[in-house]
Amino acid sequence: MPAQHLTYRYVDGEQISGITRHAFIRNGSGYHLTDLIVYADGLIDCWGLVGMSEFEEKLRSGWVATTLEHGARASIHHVASWKFDEPQSWVTPEMLLGEVRDTVDELNGRPDSTERCQEAADAYLADPTEERRQHLLDAYLAIPEHLRNYALGDMDNKDWPLQVLAVGVGGRMPRGVGGRMPRGDVTVTQKMHASALAYFARHGELRSEREARNEIFGPAEPVAPAVRLEATVFAKGWPDDPGLLALRNEYPCPVRVRGIEYPDVERAYLALSTDDESRRQAVLAAESNHAARRTAEAAPPRHGWEQARLAVMAELMRAKYAQHPALAELLLSTRDAKLLYSSADSYYWSDGGRRGRNWAGRLLELIRGELAAEAAGIGPARSGRP
Numbered sequence: 001m002p003a004q005h006l007t008y009r010y011v012d013g014e015q016i017s018g019i020t021r022h023a024f025i026r027n028g029s030g031y032h033l034t035d036l037i038v039y040a041d042g043l044i045d046c047w048g049l050v051g052m053s054e055f056e057e058k059l060r061s062g063w064v065a066t067t068l069e070h071g072a073r074a075s076i077h078h079v080a081s082w083k084f085d086e087p088q089s090w091v092t093p094e095m096l097l098g099e100v101r102d103t104v105d106e107l108n109g110r111p112d113s114t115e116r117c118q119e120a121a122d123a124y125l126a127d128p129t130e131e132r133r134q135h136l137l138d139a140y141l142a143i144p145e146h147l148r149n150y151a152l153g154d155m156d157n158k159d160w161p162l163q164v165l166a167v168g169v170g171g172r173m174p175r176g177v178g179g180r181m182p183r184g185d186v187t188v189t190q191k192m193h194a195s196a197l198a199y200f201a202r203h204g205e206l207r208s209e210r211e212a213r214n215e216i217f218g219p220a221e222p223v224a225p226a227v228r229l230e231a232t233v234f235a236k237g238w239p240d241d242p243g244l245l246a247l248r249n250e251y252p253c254p255v256r257v258r259g260i261e262y263p264d265v266e267r268a269y270l271a272l273s274t275d276d277e278s279r280r281q282a283v284l285a286a287e288s289n290h291a292a293r294r295t296a297e298a299a300p301p302r303h304g305w306e307q308a309r310l311a312v313m314a315e316l317m318r319a320k321y322a323q324h325p326a327l328a329e330l331l332l333s334t335r336d337a338k339l340l341y342s343s344a345d346s347y348y349w350s351d352g353g354r355r356g357r358n359w360a361g362r363l364l365e366l367i368r369g370e371l372a373a374e375a376a377g378i379g380p381a382r383s384g385r386p
Contacts, residue, residue, distance in 0.1 A: 007037060016041050017107050023096075024065040024074070031065055031074040031084075038100050040107035055100065059093040066091050091146055098144030113143045114151050121165060125200055130168075137166040157199065164188050164196035224337035229361070231342045231350075247331055247339075247364060250289045255319050264289070265316045270296040272312055273305055293345065310359060313349075317363050321371060331368050332375070339364045 007018045016039050023036035025047055037045040044055045046064050058064045068074075068087035075081035091099070102112035111119065120139040124132040140162060143151060149158045163173050173186045229248055238252055245251065249265040262268035262284070270292050271283045279299035286292035302308070321328040341360035343350035351358040373379030 009039065011041075018045075019103050019107065021099075021103075024068065026062050026065040029073065031068060031072060033074065033076045036064065036100075038103040038107070040104065042104050044100060052101070052104075056093075056097055059097055064096070066093050066096055091144075095144045095146050098142070099147065102144065102147075113139070114147065117143055117151055117162070121162060121200070124165060125197075125204075133166065133168050137168075140166040152203070161196040161199040161203075164192050165200070169193045218336075222336045222338050224335040226338040226340055227334050228340045229342060229364075231344060244330065244334070246327055247334075248341075249313075249317070249360060253320065253324055253327065255316060255323065257316060257319050265313075265320050267292055268316050269309075269313055272316075273301055273309070274299040275302050276300060310363075313360070314363055314366075317360075317367055318370075321367055328371050331364065332371055334368065339368075 004019050004021045007020055008015045009018065010016070018037045018039040020035040020037045022033060023046065024031045025034055026032075027047075034047070035045075039045070042052055043049045044052070046055065046058060050058065055064070059066070066089050068084050068089055070084055070086060072084050072087075073081060074084060098113065102114070105112040117136070117139040120132070120136040124136045140148070140151075140159075148162075149155075151159045151162055167173050167188050169188050169190055171188050173188065227244060229245060231248070232245060234242075242251065246253075249269070250267075252264050255262050255265055255268055257268060262271065266289050267284065270289075271280045273296050274280055274283075276299050279295065282295050283292045283299075286295055321331060339361040340351040341349060341358055341364070343352075343356075343360070347356035349358075349360040350356045351361060370379055
């Protein structure tokens with residue numbers, strides 16, 4: 001399979017996820033190597049956004065090229081050009097179309113053709129009727145041909161056991177898959193079928209063992225839904241119960257660090273950003289965090305502040321949750337949710353509409369993990385206590 005990477009486009013402020021893969025566009029007499037981008041809404045960018053049916057037409061017409069002609073000129077814009085000498089292509093229009101459809105399913109969290117085939121195999125193994133075998137064969141053939149070898153995730157047996165089950169005893173498999181399968185047409189025997197069943201029995205036992213095993217490293221994705229901590233201005237001051245917004249750094253709760261008490265984490269961070277004592281006092285005396293931010297921005301930053309700021313913020317945030325147990329419990333209540341911190345002032349600390357680095361959110365997640373470890377009796381003593 002070609003190299004792929006994630007991308008996106010914005011439509012009316014909504015981010016539409018996409019995946020790119022290399023492809024040749026034939027425009028006139030030449031071929032141009034470019035990125036083919038498949039989006040979650042089913043649109044494909046092949047030098048212009050088209051729907052699935054239009055994309056199929058461009059495949060059939062050769063605009064998106066899967067056949068390369070000997071001696072034809074090719075290029076990568078502003079990089080290089082060359083002529084083909086005995087070119088070989090590994091995909092057909094049908095294969096590429098199937099791959100693109102799978103990508104749309106993947107981007108939408110739906111089972112792709114391989115996963116649907118695996119589900120059909122499970123159903124047949126549970127109840128091996130002729131109807132279910134035919135459904136398995138249809139599902140197997142729906143996998144793009146160049147991806148079938150990977151359907152079982154077994155590069156020793158490849159898709160041989162799957163083919164045997166799908167074709168059935170007495171059926172003919174049109175091609176070999178290397179290793180244990182000879183080349184050419186092969187008729188499935190009872191012995192081959194029994195061997196395939198034994199393979200899936202072992203495969204099922206291993207899968208059951210994996211599912212029963214405790215996941216020490218945890219799930220790859222958060223179980224709890226993401227939490228967005230929006231920057232909010234309260235005209236009449238902070239409410240008595242701001243909910244999860246109390247996790248924000250400007251929430252008014254005293255934080256004592258290095259013998260000095262600050263009104264909140266943000267004010268402490270702003271004051272520590274400069275070693276100009278008069279400016280630091282002005283930051284602390286400012287009537288609002290907005291005014292304090294403007295004062296700090298006008299002051300010369302400490303030497304090395306850009307490299308030190310992350311560690312300073314971590315120290316201050318740890319102090320907040322060490323000194324305020326109720327807030328620590330609030331942070332723990334977010335479980336394993338991704339915490340998205342909003343700020344109009346910094347793409348470094350905020351997620352910036354998914355374009356920022358979200359360091360404030362990431363530090364909250366780290367501190368939450370430290371609090372959970374401490375509650376479990378396995379975490380090191382944390383700094384930040386007064």
